[in-house]
Amino acid sequence: MTDRFKPTDEKDVEALVAYALAEKTPLELWSGGSKRSIGRPPQTEYGVDLSALSGINDYDPAELVLTAKAATPLAEIETLLEENNQMLAFEPADLGPLLGEEAGKGTLAGLYGTNFAGSRRLQAGAVRDHALGIRAVSGRGEIFKSGGRVMKNVTGYDLTKGLSGSWGTLAVLTELTFKTLPKPETATTLVVHGLTPETAAIAMAAAMGSSSEVSGAAHLPADVAGGFGVDGLGAGATVMRLEGFGPSVEARAGMLAEVLRPFGLAERLDAPTTATLWRAISCARPFAADTSLPLWRISVAPTDGPAVAAAVKAQAPGAKAIFDWAGGLVWLMLPGGDPMVEAVRGAVAEAGGGHATLIRADAGTRAAVPVFQPQPAALANLARRLKDQFDPAGILNPGRMGR
């Protein structure tokens, strides 16, 4: 049983890292813990529950900026933003249920540390594109800050981006500042039924290449389409979301329907149904039904998504896929216990490159195979040196990303 610490403020974190440094004892870090099972299992004597570093420090809706302690629950932030008709535009996804955790455990630090954005990533950017500033304690036991509270800032190196997606292996985040944006006035989804993934990718490319400003584009094949909580998608659905001011959404819906006409008649979903659907797509909901099966999260060029899925399916006929980000984000669930690492990463390389992360697998598998995409030697070398600079003693989540 791992010993657990629960620091209550930044000073505690600083003291804890200093202790770990002195004792040369590594720490496993988590805040909400919803994504704790992603990555190589920790082999640390101590665990650090950061959930007490919680609370919104400053929210200024007029400036579109929010600063909160790192482990502030996302639910709390979204409630506050909702009251002010604002949002985190990268569309936070709750991946807990995919991993066998209850819903709603996510925190701001968990989003930032993983840089996993939802469906609107396609249009609005990733988590890191909305992060404006950080405070953190590095593996050297020093408190430092980067960035600020304004939209446009090129003062010094951009550590705010550099530490995003680092899975707690470079520093312990204590405070985060994010850009917020107005919520769209309304939204609709256009649905085209019965396309193959290959045709869907072409349709989505046409839509993205039009001026209809699509804010979400996904293909939901027939074998998963029933799992999104929206009726009538059963035959497989290619869905595209439009958001904005009422008159604009109406005009663009007409424009997009024209673009999609060669692919079939587009049906319209209303705003509430649109909200339900895209929440489910962002968190790959159908794949939460059986959490024992291996699940991959793959990022490739949008037109390459179908080929990657098809190549893996050729070797694992029961595999199921969801295509988000116009085809560029492939959620791929395998039928048996074998994560088929070679087949998946081979398909990604064959298609032209990208990366594949084994989001879900049992601990034994995660200890045995590289969960994160292995990098070419020169790049891996730079990453290792960065780790050595920020965490020279290797005490922060060692091994989680494979280093």
Next chain:
Amino acid sequence: MSGLVMPPSDAEVLARRDEIVAALRAIVPGEGVISDDAEMRVYETDGLTAYRQVPFVVVLPETVDQVARVLRYCHDNGVKVVPRGAGTSLSGGALPLADGVLMSMMKFNRVLDIDFDNRVAVVQPGVTNLGITRAVEHRGFYYAPDPSSQIACSIGGNVAENAGGVHCLKYGLTTNNVLGVELVTIEGEVVRIGGRHLDAEGYDLLGLVVGSEGMLGVVTEVTVRLLKQPDTARAILIGFPTNDDAGTCVADVIGAGIIPGGMEMMDRPAIHAAEDFVHAGYPLDVEALLIVELDGPKAEVDHLLERVGAIAKANNAAHIRVSETEAERLSFWAGRKAAFPAVGRISPDYMCMDGTIPRKALPHVLTRMQEMAASYGLGVANVFHAGDGNLHPLILYDANIPGDLDKAEDFGADILKLCVEVGGVLTGEHGVGVEKRDLMGEMFNGVDMDHQIRVKCAFDAKQLLNPGKVFPTLNSCAELGRMHVHKGQMPFPDIPRF
């Protein structure tokens, strides 16, 4: 050159000049190495002309292999390297060193691939910012970040500086529009970060490289995101009797959930200078002028023009004009885009500053700036990206008057300190370079800066790439690497432990 201290020259390198030039010629044959003093003079400065230094030697590689071999040679021989794009940096990012190889990337000027289906372009770093749009506009696409120097500046330089522009309020800065780079490290290793897919794997090295001011590596290829051009763009020109009214109008537009394609503000001195220069039809009896551009489908633009007009009226707008034709829209912008040369006509010299502030601090900052101008006895005109709070105060001075440049620099520093004081930052889009280097301490303490320098150490442990930029003191990587660890009792009895 006023007061700027650059890293001391390496006497040994200076003494070996002939040998180093010969070695570089062996790697880059023909006219790719320039060592003649007169010919090198064109490289002695960039867009920040107050500082000049003839480089040690200039090299213009044409292939990635040449870049790698030059860098490896310099690494092995302890020779500093200053990368340079088009040389339009406003912060001195490409200021040469007396003992440093200046590496111009302008022969890397080809568009390598355009992938409309995936909406990306792969280009070499010497392609100009506008050159990307020119290469894709026949299909109705464009590259969104649009620094004012976009005709001349290179995408490689944009990556180094994380360049912005009018459009970044809605579409983001360079860092939000670059998907991948090929980078050569000072050790001559060629690495590819990112690509046509979204979000690079592993650490966000791309996020670190963009805006690193040429200090982490030399970019040899850039993959950028392309956007579809909006169907319609129209602008609305709004004059206000006070800066307060204009500032409130900006806040109210954003507050209404409207993110315009561009939202620019000019103060009275800037309005007059611009109008005298290009006769854009700006009202002269106002204190502040806003140009708000709305882009998108026609239905959206029409709808939002109405809403912005109503917000402007509610904020005491004295003049409102909506562009009815494309020519009229461009004429609204003509004055704003010519603001810098226009100010150049009313003052022998001017210095362009670049801070960002929270929007709400705007009236206070403008008032304080006028007070400072009076106390320094210098003029100041303001143009700025109002939507994202990015100020460009233009300080008017005369370099021929002894002491005027020093006064202007002090005034500029005071403005940037004021930006930080109200919760803003030293630079929004021009970069730190040498210009704001010695002000970094206003925003960051030593530990903050050391953590930035540690990134430098991960990429360039010998600190040979563009030293003297960004950081007031570049602590040695060996010194930064030392750890001071105190053994002892658990130092945190108060932390709950389970």
